[in-house]
Amino acid sequence: MSLLEVTDLQVSFHTADGEVHAVRGMSFSVDRGSTLGIVGESGSGKSVSTQTLMRLTPGAKVSGTALFEGQDLLTVSDDRMRELRGAEIAMIFQDPLSSLHPLYKVGWQIEEMIRAHDRKISRDQARKRAVEMLGLVGIPKPDRRVDDYPHQFSGGMRQRVMIAMALALNPKLIIADEPTTALDATVQAQILDLMRRLQAEFDTALIMITHDLGVIADMADDVLVMYGGKPAERAERRTLYYRAHHPYTMGLLRSVPTAAGGGDRLRPIPGQPPSLINLPTGCVFHPRCEFVMDRCRVDEPTLDPAGPPPGADGHDPSHASACWLPHDAVGLGEEAQARRLAAAEAGRKGKGAKPPEPPDSAGKPDTGRPDTGPQAQGPDTGKGPEGPDTGAGTQEPKPKPKGPGGAPDGGTG
Ligand SMILES: Nc1ncnc2c1ncn2[C@@H]1O[C@H](COP(=O)(O)OP(=O)(O)O)[C@@H](O)[C@H]1O
Numbered sequence: 001m002s003l004l005e006v007t008d009l010q011v012s013f014h015t016a017d018g019e020v021h022a023v024r025g026m027s028f029s030v031d032r033g034s035t036l037g038i039v040g041e042s043g044s045g046k047s048v049s050t051q052t053l054m055r056l057t058p059g060a061k062v063s064g065t066a067l068f069e070g071q072d073l074l075t076v077s078d079d080r081m082r083e084l085r086g087a088e089i090a091m092i093f094q095d096p097l098s099s100l101h102p103l104y105k106v107g108w109q110i111e112e113m114i115r116a117h118d119r120k121i122s123r124d125q126a127r128k129r130a131v132e133m134l135g136l137v138g139i140p141k142p143d144r145r146v147d148d149y150p151h152q153f154s155g156g157m158r159q160r161v162m163i164a165m166a167l168a169l170n171p172k173l174i175i176a177d178e179p180t181t182a183l184d185a186t187v188q189a190q191i192l193d194l195m196r197r198l199q200a201e202f203d204t205a206l207i208m209i210t211h212d213l214g215v216i217a218d219m220a221d222d223v224l225v226m227y228g229g230k231p232a233e234r235a236e237r238r239t240l241y242y243r244a245h246h247p248y249t250m251g252l253l254r255s256v257p258t259a260a261g262g263g264d265r266l267r268p269i270p271g272q273p274p275s276l277i278n279l280p281t282g283c284v285f286h287p288r289c290e291f292v293m294d295r296c297r298v299d300e301p302t303l304d305p306a307g308p309p310p311g312a313d314g315h316d317p318s319h320a321s322a323c324w325l326p327h328d329a330v331g332l333g334e335e336a337q338a339r340r341l342a343a344a345e346a347g348r349k350g351k352g353a354k355p356p357e358p359p360d361s362a363g364k365p366d367t368g369r370p371d372t373g374p375q376a377q378g379p380d381t382g383k384g385p386e387g388p389d390t391g392a393g394t395q396e397p398k399p400k401p402k403g404p405g406g407a408p409d410g411g412t413g
């Protein structure tokens with residue numbers, strides 16, 4: 001049995017403008033000690049879905065099940081949820097300052113969290129544990145820094161504190177929501193390195209949320225690509241990088257920096273994410289899809305098996321894609337692209353069935369995006385992924401900038 005098994009999660013919010021369908025049927029599982037990457041543009045429902053699992057979306061209309069070791073997180077009592085939070089499932093957010101209280105010393109905050117879950121532990125023991133955790137995440141002189149306030153740490157150091165806090169109770173699952181988005185490339189690489197190391201050491205399962213496929217390139221076991229509140233594609237990491245099926249996934253891949261550097265420009269996906277109040281008919285991606293066919297405007301695709309069939313080279317039983325293109329046309333190679341174009345051509349008979357303009361070759365980002373937060377920005381060329389080690393027929397992800405051996409990223413801020 002998986003550690004976490006989410007089935008048909010749906011989350012909506014009632015607003016003055018109408019019902020916001022933030023999550024529209026999401027299913028996934030996470031095994032013990034494994035990493036699931038959830039990827040998608042801003043507004044695709046990544047945060048709402050995981051916050052709902054932690055019961056942090058008050059007022060939302062929620063359905064589905066989320067079995068964590070057999071207990072449904074969506075229906076357990078509030079008391080049980082409080083026990084689970086921190087001790088069994090911990091969260092790390094993009095902005096540690098939103099989780100750390102500015103007026104309390106970081107050590108005290110870690111101690112309090114430990115003591116809230118373990119009434120028998122003395123303050124001395126909790127403090128020892130806090131110092132030990134700060135040391136473990138690479139904070140220099142932890143016995144002194146334990147008495148510093150959050151503002152006395154740099155952004156990267158604060159994120160380390162959050163990781164220390166998340167790991168302090170040795171949870172079985174950590175949900176990290178864009179944990180490195182606010183950090184510069186070198187610090188980001190160090191933090192990802194640290195998370196990978198500690199995850200292996202503690203055998204913690206991890207859900208890593210990001211808008212940047214590069215971030216999870218050498219980290220995730222499985223990847224779930226979200227679009228418009230639903231999974232567009234899911235697969236093992238390597239399958240996703242080398243045998244992607246969904247045009248949206250391919251768009252995300254093209255926006256990851258490549259080893260080719262200037263020769264192969266980053267190409268942001270043209271167009272805007274859909275309105276979650278007035279969703280497009282048929283495939284939610286159709287207004288932005290270069291392969292759009294007549295049926296795409298009418299029928300919503302189901303998440304079906306994709307890639308080579310069982311027994312064939314490269315078959316991944318977990319690979320599924322919600323797209324009407326031929327299910328074995330995968331990857332960014334020319335042959336697959338030609339098949340997709342032919343299928344799209346054949347599928348366009350209706351009037352006015354013109355596909356949107358192909359991606360701007362100048363790589364000019366689309367303007368007028370409603371969300372101007374960090375997640376909504378174009379790909380960050382500084383955040384190169386370390387690529388998977390095999391595969392062919394696609395671009396080669398650029399090596400991740402390595403920090404000095406996971407060394408701390410500086411002292412006070
Ligand atoms: N409390 C809320 N009330 C109404 N809409 C919300 C609320 N929280 C999130 N949303 C909307 O749900 C959608 C998904 O948001 P979110 O999960 O935060 O996206 P992301 O993939 O960027 O993490 C967005 O359109 C967002 O505006």
Ligand code: SF4
Nearest residue numbers: 283286289296323324
């Ligand atoms: S080809 Fe059709 S179904 Fe597939 S992503 Fe494009 S619009 Fe959606």
Ligand SMILES: [Mg+2]
Nearest residue numbers: 046047048177
């Ligand atoms: Mg988010």
